[in-house]
Amino acid sequence: MTEPLQSGLLIEAFDVQLFRESAESVLAKLEKHLADLSIRGLELVEPAQLTRAARALMTKERDRPAAFDEARLAEIVDLYIRTGVQVHSPGYMGRQFSGVVPLSGVVDFVSSVVNQPSSFYEAGQLPNVAERIMADELNQFIGFEPGTFAMVTTSGGSLANLTALLTARNRAFPGVWSRGSSEIPGPSRPAVAVGADVHYSVARAAGILGIGEDRIVRLPLDAERRIDVRRVRPALDEAARQGLDVFCLVASAGTTAVGAFDRLDALAAVARERDLWLHVDGAHGASLLVSDELRHKLRGIDQVDSLAWDAHKMMFVPAPCTLLFYRDRERSRGAFRQTASYVFDDQPSVYTELDSGDKNFECTKRPMIMSLWVLWAMYGRALFAEKIEYLCRLTRYAHAILEEQSDFETLHYPEANIICFRYRPEWVDEDEVARFQVEIRNRVKHRGNFFISKVDVDGVAALRVVMMNHQITTGHFQMLLDEIRKAGKAQ
């Protein structure tokens, strides 16, 4: 048997000098990108055209590429940056993706190269320790009992919502994990009650978990588009009459559509009274907890059973970085129950005690906490609180501006950094208003100066602005309104 030999191509691809050169080249491009505060939206390219451009940048050698082509890499990176959503530009006001704090991108670069999976302590020691530290740090603002709560990171808010609902399902129907939900005794039909504006991932989780999307009980909203607390008990009674066994109540701390905050204290009282699991989808709004000025919007958060919190939204780190908190650590162990000899240790130790592979869905998990923890370690909570407070203030100011315009209609007072409104110049007929908003959104997008989104509010389309960038000023918002007016005239 002959000794295996490394190929020249392999040696080149792992060459450290090449690594430095490509990183330097990319860094220069990112620096220029971050420094570019021009107002721009999307540069929308037809997929077929972009595919041709991308294909043209690929090596034509099937088996043996020529020497590393720096110029081609530079073109690829340029194309990548240019054709994406411009989260760092003041023209970007459209979604909840965030322009990251640059340092968190740098830390994530370390994570990409050292590639420490963080479901197991021995593979990524500092990420596991950082998770515990961040759990304690953030719990100062939640208020769970220190020492008996739990937190795991997971790959996105949808996965956090699924995991929480799974824990709730396993608690209410202990046999389902092992024997399947087809053997739930009697006429029981497990169901989940949610606010009518809950994120789609919750209904999706019900479909996945074998609960059934139709078993979602949509609770009516009040004028502020929060769950109408006075109508919760009657709605639950009605669900029970229809044979639904509601075991879980999902509240939103920051709905996706308008950023409304459900009244957690009142809902916690209902949940306690009826032995329901109370989960809060705080993907967007949980970050308001770090602000003394805004924390009150989540009053009662210390009484909920679980909380999903996307740090990649309002903590401004690369996606995904989601934190799933449980009030009761023991209950957090109920999500998954498994053995696998190659990962789970039979003999627990001080080391394996920090493993999260039995409490989070992923086997290989990105050490996502690092980009958050390092920001926190360097800046404390001040950075987050100041940015969030600025964005919420900016949004309230935008609301005030809208109120002064006779051709715009606001749909709610902004609780956070999301505001929905309609453009209604007098020459647009009543029955054309909805279609007109969609048209406006698309025209603004194609003009390429601003990026906003659309949303249905009470079934009628509206324009939606999400303020994620502190480089946006009230002047930029005024410019957006002018852009909308121009778009309205354009054919």
Place this chain on the structure above:
Amino acid sequence: MTEPLQSGLLIEAFDVQLFRESAESVLAKLEKHLADLSIRGLELVEPAQLTRAARALMTKERDRPAAFDEARLAEIVDLYIRTGVQVHSPGYMGRQFSGVVPLSGVVDFVSSVVNQPSSFYEAGQLPNVAERIMADELNQFIGFEPGTFAMVTTSGGSLANLTALLTARNRAFPGVWSRGSSEIPGPSRPAVAVGADVHYSVARAAGILGIGEDRIVRLPLDAERRIDVRRVRPALDEAARQGLDVFCLVASAGTTAVGAFDRLDALAAVARERDLWLHVDGAHGASLLVSDELRHKLRGIDQVDSLAWDAHKMMFVPAPCTLLFYRDRERSRGAFRQTASYVFDDQPSVYTELDSGDKNFECTKRPMIMSLWVLWAMYGRALFAEKIEYLCRLTRYAHAILEEQSDFETLHYPEANIICFRYRPEWVDEDEVARFQVEIRNRVKHRGNFFISKVDVDGVAALRVVMMNHQITTGHFQMLLDEIRKAGKAQ
């Protein structure tokens, strides 16, 4: 109302010069890390001690940090790199995490900063196009019908396995998504048949999906630890007699324990015959498809219904980067069925046609494909094929070395880059062998020179080596055996 003002701290944190400086500092550290080819395992630190060290590096200012502290950032990054699994060292032979191709880490850095979520074309145009291109490129080695198959990226192999099983469940039991599995008619008990060595995420998926972990039918293995094809039909018949309604068969292309490849062609015949969904967990081994020398291990892959393929394992890119292929594009639409006005467009267009948010679990999805596509664009398949072939050759060579040692016992001929064996010096009693392997693994770990794993084979502990690093030579493997002998003597 007063105009909102950006704070000084915010301006500093987003300062482009600071970004450059911190990136330069981190780059120098990563360069040094990659250049360090010393043989090392884990530097295992007690969690309490590491927590103190980490806490000491955090700002003490609660609300107003002092000027940015470069030295502290440098210490944090040093600690991060040092305390992780050393995937780039030849001493690392223990798991399926990979030392990434450095360029893929650089590309992932771009992804971290530009933060383009890739479930929707308009947010990340190039990632969406790159997904289609990579799907076509890799399908050359799979062999699905061009134009009618589908591929989505998703956050890890566990999520890909769950998504595939969900698609299979929704196909076999169409009412479950909407009405829940408690209403499956009659005495039907949905079940999934798997090889006895299947990854734990498949049983976990059954627990999650309401199928039930106990409804996993474990098919017996042959001498090579593949599903024993001759015993599949009898096992399925027996399951049916017990009232189980098997709707899905899960094969492994590279089992986690020993790297065995199930015989896909034979299993596809069974699946067709009985109208079962055939899913392949190729998280580890699907990458062998790009090698002309090794592709034959997956013979029949063109006949399966779905395939999970972790590029963050044997394609050597940062985790997570998982590709989920479906033979039939139409069926891939069956995983999730939803509407959400703020993301899903009512009016499909050439742009929204590329959206994957209705076909992958995540709402915000990292543009994970970019690190893979750019490598492919720069190097073609040669880089991957050459690395994988080297690793598999190295592992066969390691097997040959083990066969020559009287104090070691091999447990299988390596099909890929995983090999399991036991250290059995004559002075260890027969009934101590299992405990001795666990002890050896732990001692090797604590000595800190090498990192290997342990696994149970037929219920008895064994040592496990996974060759993920082409910088490992046969000489390194000889050194590992000596290290094991030394560890055996140490008390």
